Amino acid sequence: MGLSVKDDPRKVVDIAGRAWGEPVDGLALSALLKPKEDPDELPAISVAIHNRGAQPRRLQMRGWLSFYDFSVLDSQGVQAKPTSYGTELRKPERLPAPSEVVLNAGEATEADIPVASIYAMARGHYRVRVSCAAPEPLVSNEVEVKV
8 A cells, every 4th residue: 555646736827918028038926916805915026927938947955035125115115114914934054955946948937925014005106117137137017016
């Protein structure tokens, strides 16, 4: 008798209709405001990275929250401060073990980021951009978040 484990099928990311930052070395980054399922739900964004090149790309990371950097600017252009939850999430001792994500040609992967839980966002409008080093610096499109 043995144990059988089945992986879930890989999620296919719908890249149609998304705005993208400038591609760099075949990779592009996109930020998209996630629709709220409940009016009291805090805003979240979907961040996608797309391999537009012809060769597979290997990304080394220790979780999406450490791979991505966030610019969260209020209407005055001031960077939002991390919440205590956001500070805890990014502590080095909380980072998962290093892993490799392989993006084949034409593939994309996405992560949902609870941006209003990670950054202190009072009522108002915020401009959010996402960046990463993959290994070249990538910057997403800008998305407006209303709290």
